[in-house]
Amino acid sequence: MPDHPVIPVSVIIVTKGEGASLSxxxxxxxPFGQIIVVDSGGDAATFAVAQSFGADTVAxxxxxxxxxxxxxxxxHVPLAHDWVFFVDADEIVTPELTRAIADxxxxxxxxxxxxxxxxxxxxGGRVLRxxxxxxKLALFNRHVFMFPVVDDLxxxxxxxxxxxxxPVAKKPDARIGVLAPMLTHDAAADPARWYERHERxxxxxxxMNxxxxxxADPVVWRHRLKRVFRALPARGAVAFLYCYVWKCGFLDGWAGFDFARARGWYYRRIAALSRRAFNAQ
Incomplete structure (x- = not known):
């Protein structure tokens, strides 16, 4: 992005020994002013990859x-900028999104x-259209938003x-926008790991349920919709139909069907685990 100055944003990537997929x-x-990789345990291989790209590293x-x-x-991490951007190790910020943030x-x-x-x-190696x-509310002024403490310990x-x-706002009049360009999120390079992770x-x-x-979600309508969804008796079927039919996932062919099926499985697992916990009481 030579046509833009350095973007005054601190990008934070939280990892857990994911150096192989970080490049x-x-x-x-x-183009961002600061990149920080925060790794659980301080994995040497992850830090080596991060430092080769000029990123700061924190254990x-x-x-x-x-x-x-x-x-x-x-x-606790020394941040050079007021604005932060949380990016996962399996996400790639597209040039279009970078330009939108720079603007x-x-x-x-x-x-x-x-x-x-x-x-x-x-x-399945295919970007779903x-x-x-x-x-995610991933780009924000760190003086305005924070991650809440919840009863999940x-x-x-x-x-x-x-x-x-x-994250939640520290003040009642916080303003929230949406960026139109998207990043890509490759969370299923290893399908077995995807299912293992989503079981957890x-x-x-x-x-939590x-x-x-x-x-509370920072957007009122999103909070209300999530409450309704969590109360549905057939969340798995609803999740599948929403993804595959309502959001036109069928236009992505087999990959779209398989992704919608995986989302349905995930919410069926939540329902099954919730029933098991209720029956155990």
Whole structure:
């Protein structure tokens, strides 16, 4: 991006020994003012890859309490900029998204305090054009947003890192926007690992449902929709139909069907684990 100055954003990538898959992620982040890789345990191979791209490296060890990993980064990692962008090691920021973020900081700066960043899933080696997209409040002013403390300590599944919920605003008038360009999210390069990881996520989500521990989503309509969805008796079927039919996942062929089927399986697992916990009481 030679036509833009350095983007005044600190990119934070939280990892757990993922050096082998980190190069593509880091290569796409060159225009950003600071890149930090925060690795659990300080894996030497991961740090070597990060440093070869000029990224700062920080070792993290969870003490079993809050703050968890992402908020710990905001509290303890030396950040050069007020704005942070959380990027996962299996995500690649596209040139279009990079330009959109750079444009935010031209002239008078961002008109919002945080932005939802959407991601297109890569499934079976194919970037899905339709179906479900990933939506995260991943780019924000660190003085305005924080990751909440929730009642999930002791639950299986997520452990040291915040789960599937968004950061919350520190002030009532926080402004939130949405960036149109998407990144790509290759969470299923190894299908067996995807199912193993989502089995753990399902255990955690079932526990969150049992405890009623979900924090409020920063967008009211999203919060209400999630509450309705968690109460549905056939969440797995609804998730499949939403992804495959409503969001036109069928236009992605077999990859779209297989992805929608995996999403349906995930929510069926949450329901099954929730029933098991209820019957055990």
């Amino acid at each position: 593509s992620t880091l290569a796409a982040l060159a 993290y060890t969870w003490n079993g309490a809050y703050p968890k990993k992402r908020q710990w980064c905001l509290d 935010l900081f031209c002239h008078e700066g961002p008109c919002a305090d945080g932005y939802f960043v959407r991601g297109r899933y890569v499934w 339709f179906g479900l997209t990933n939506n 002791g639950l299986p599944g997520m452990g040291e890192i915040e789960g599937h919920y968004q 996520y399902a255990q955690w989500e079932a526990g 049992e405890r009623g521990a979900w924090p």
